[in-house]
Amino acid sequence: MGGIQEIEIRDAKPEDTNGIVELVIRLKRLNEEFDPLFKTRDDIAIHAKKYVESALVSDESVIVVAERKGKIVGVIKADIVDRIFYEPRIEGRIRELYVLPEFRRNGLGKRLIEVIIEKLKNRVDMITAEFPTLNEIAIRFYNRLGFRGIMSNYTIEVRK
Amino acid sequence: MTSLEEKASHPSTLAMKYHPFYKGKIQIALKCPVRSYDDFAIWYTPGVAEPCKAIQKNVDLVFEYTNRANTVAIVTDGTRILGLGDIGPEAGLPVMEGKALLFKYLGGIDAFPIALATKDAEKIIEIVKALEPSFGGINLEDIEKPKCFYILERLRQEMRIPVWHDDQQGTATVTVAAFINAVKFVGKRISDVIVTLIGAGAANIAIARLLIAYGVPAGNLRLVDSKGVLHAEREDVDKLQFQDKWKYEMAIKTNKDRVVGGIPEGLKGADVCIAMSRPGPGVIKKEWITAMADDSIVFACANPIPEIWPWEAKEAGAKIVATGRSDFPNQVNNSLGFPGIFRGALDVRAYTITDEMCLAAAIELARVAEEKGLSEEYILPTMEDWEVYPREATVVAMKAIELGVARIKKSRDEVYEEAYRKIKIARDQTKLLMEKGFIPPPPE
Structure with missing residues (x-):
């Protein structure tokens, strides 16, 4: 079992790219298990890498990682979103959150959320989290932390 | 081989003759x-x-x-x-x-x-x-x-x-009893042995749980399913969290060495193999057994044909081999467990049968065999050693009382005598019905 005491939570660095990409892919594959409309592409690795690389250099994204003995075991990424029609206006939207199974149930996910809130608190007015509607694990997790639904995203397939 | 197959098909022939003759096996x-x-x-x-x-x-x-x-x-x-x-x-x-x-x-x-x-x-x-x-x-x-x-x-x-x-509990109890004696016989320590469980179905998940309760470090277990050796970072572990949380728990706490691969990798260097997977032969290969540690223990329990034939496992270096079959030595037989365990639980009107009660039964089952003298071919009692049932009943009942899950308290002697008497009556009644012809002899 992973010892949570040896885990360091810190800002992501460019050299973390591959570790983060791996976890982001695992997250997307997990989404696929809940809903076939999240079927991952065969070339997901290339796109995940580009996505992480550009987020790492963007002012509008924050990535925090949990590291244990040189290995990335958890990641959280939030983007700054300007809600041009509404108040409060600036939103920090958590788009990626993943913790390796053996490090779960230790409060690590919660700590990642707390750290990202701490980092963003001077820049945003509110924090949201975006995840597939059918991802029960995410639903349970965010409900437990006191989040509530704010925006619905419905779909109908037009081409099979 | 033909004779073995004949032997195996014999009960099937008789079953088709006897079932319509007796029209059922129990009555009020x-x-x-x-x-x-x-x-x-x-x-x-x-x-x-x-x-x-x-x-x-x-x-x-x-x-x-x-x-x-x-x-x-x-x-x-x-x-x-x-x-x-x-x-x-x-x-x-x-x-x-x-x-x-x-x-x-x-x-x-x-x-x-x-x-x-x-x-x-x-x-x-x-x-x-x-x-x-x-x-x-x-x-x-x-x-x-x-x-x-x-x-x-x-x-x-x-x-x-x-x-x-x-x-789950029945197979686990009897298997753990066999495990206790086998490990004792080869002179290894429970806290040191690496145990590879082939098949991650109901039985092996429960066996893993009971082995951990007995004192085998969780990290020393390796579970192998159809996708290979289970470990915390395997691709499908996320999915297991909501599809099979029992297997998920095991994925996270077993296999501290992070062995990856299939059955051969899982068995390499292991002391004990507990296979509860699919009928063999050939599911486990001889060379995989050879690659296990010295004095290895192999339980190949698939029915009707074990994952590897016992003689093949022996030739490959296994010291002790057990199967699910009555025609080979060391039968891991569920019927050694549930009758005695339920007898004990019922006689103190237990609310539940906990893992601790199963473990008590497993230890007693192992002890009965040990008292008779362990050998490579005798690590478990057989059903003929029927004192095993009242003895299991006794330890299960005592454990239930100790855990506070029994509605009534009884002394060890009371439980043993009551269990012995009730089981003996059932056997004697059947004998009597047969003697009197109420249970007629089977047709020719």
């Missing part, structure tokens, strides 16, 4: 006298109203005034009958009757086959819960996984009588 018999029709007024109305009223005032008296404390419901939905799969509740009934026969003959317990016409887990839970007032215990039989885990867990939480799934 009276427990109280009928001296004249006047006695009906005692056993039935109006006399019976008195015990009814007494039970109404104190519901636990139901165990004193009825046969409830000696009954078990054998419940199936027919979805995983033997190795035959989902063949339906009716087709499962012969197995349930067979189980009832074992309950009676080996444990002195009146068990009732109940095959349900639903596969819906929630409905099964609702139905079984509603049966509670009639029975002293519930035996879930041949229900597919992972539904069986869920049903067992819910019913164990929500019922006040023992709920048992033999493919």
Whole structure:
């Protein structure tokens, strides 16, 4: 079992790219298990890498990682979103959150959320989290932390 | 090989002859006298109203005034009958009757086959819960996984009588007993052995849990399923969290060495192999056994053909081999477990059968064999050593009292004598019925 005491939570660095990409892919594959409309592409690795690389250099994204003995075991990424029609206006939207199974149930996910809130608190007015509607694990997790639904995203397939 | 196959097919031929002849394997018999029709007024109305009223005032008296404390419901939905799969509740009934026969003959317990016409887990839970007032215990039989885990867990939480799934607790108890003696025989330490479990079904998950409870470090276990050796970072572990959380738990805490690969990688350097997977031969190859540690222990328990033939495992270097078959030495036989365990649980009117009670039974089972003298070919008692049942009953009952899950307290001697007597009566009654011709000899 992973010892949570040896885990360091810190800002992501460019050299973390591959570790983060791996976890982001695992997250997307997990989404696929809940809903076939999240079927991952065969070339997901290339796109995940580009996505992480550009987020790492963007002012509008924050990535925090949990590291244990040189290995990335958890990641959280939030983007700054300007809600041009509404108040409060600036939103920090958590788009990626993943913790390796053996490090779960230790409060690590919660700590990642707390750290990202701490980092963003001077820049945003509110924090949201975006995840597939059918991802029960995410639903349970965010409900437990006191989040509530704010925006619905419905779909109908037009081409099979 | 032909003779083995003939030997294996012989019971099938007889079964097709005997089943229609006897038209069932169990029946109801009276427990109280009928001296004249006047006695009906005692056993039935109006006399019976008195015990009814007494039970109404104190519901636990139901165990004193009825046969409830000696009954078990054998419940199936027919979805995983033997190795035959989902063949339906009716087709499962012969197995349930067979189980009832074992309950009676080996444990002195009146068990009732109940095959349900639903596969819906929630409905099964609702139905079984509603049966509670009639029975002293519930035996879930041949229900597919992972539904069986869920049903067992819910019913164990929500019922006040023992709920048992033999493919989990029963197999685990007997296997752990064999494990204890095998490890002792080869002179290794429980805290050091690496145990590779092949197959991650109901049995092996429960075996892993019981081994951990016995003192094998979780990290020393390696579970191998159809996708290979389980470890915390395997691709599908996320999915297991919500599809099979029992396997998920094991993925996270087992395999500290992070062995990856298939059965050969899982077995390399291991001290013990416990295979509960699919019929062989050839599921486990000889060279994989050779690559295990010295004095290796191999349990190849698939039926009807073990994952590897015992002689092949021996040739490959295994010191001790066990299978699920009665025609080879060291049969890991569930019938060594549940009759005695239920006997003990029922006799102290236990609310539940905990893993600790199973472990107590496993240790006692191992001890019975040890007292008779362990050898490479004798690590478990056989059903003929029938003192094993009252002895298991005794330790299970004592453990239930110790854990505070027994409705009544009894001394060790009282439990043993009561269990011994009830089991002996069941055996003697059968003998008597056969002698008197009420159970006629089988057809030629």
